[in-house]
Amino acid sequence: MQISAIRDALADAARDVVLPAGLRALTCTGYVPDAITEPHFFVADYEQTFDRAMRRALDELEFTTRVLVGRQDDRASQQLLDSMLSGSGPASLKAAIEAARGAPGEYALGGLAHDLHVMRVQGYRWYEHQGTEYVGAELIIKVIGEG
Template identity: 80%
Template sequence: MQPSKIRDALADAARTVALPAGIGKLTATGYVPDSVVAPHFFVGEYTVTFDRAMRRSLDELEFICRVLVSRADDRAAQQVLDALLSGAGPASLKAAIEDARGAPGEYALGGLAHDLHVMRIQGYRWYEHAGTQYVGAELVIKVIGEGNT
């Protein structure tokens, strides 16, 4: 698997969420941006576990992604963040990203991986990014696929 391509595909999947009226669109990048236009999803650090199966047939990548929301109004910002972190619904990042798994028997992320799973949400708190404060959280996403590609 090629981490850069996986990162971009995760950002593409995140962009498909539908935020509540008046919020605008979620911006998303497959990399840590210098600055963000909130609300923003980005793929941050990741770990790779090689050789989960013999002969480089399976690697496992675990991505830490962040979603940051403007804190112009603390309560409203947290309501938007909660919608993004929901397990289901039009604004759910979990639902949008897991839709990129494809149909049964298909590879995930347009053929880049065998499968993926949004495992958990963590770190719901205030974040500083490029000198600006945001309310945000992290999503941990596991992606598995061939190690020899």
């Protein structure tokens, strides 16, 4: 699997969320950005497990992604974050990213991987990024594909 291409494809999939009217569109990057244009989703860290099947047939990547929201209004910011962390709905990152799995029998992320799964949310808290504080959380995404 080509890790940089998968990072970019995850960001592309996340762009499909639909935020409430009057809010900026979600900015998404496949890498940790120097500066945040909030709300912002990005792929941060990853872990790679090689050889989940014999002869390099399958590798497993576990991506830690992060979504950050501005703090103009603490309650409204957390409500927006909650909608993006929901398991379903137009603003759901899980729904948007898992839509990139493709139809049954198709490869995920436009052919870059066998499959993917948004596994969990963690780290719901305040984050500092380049000296500015945001409310945010991490989503853990498992991607499997050829080694």
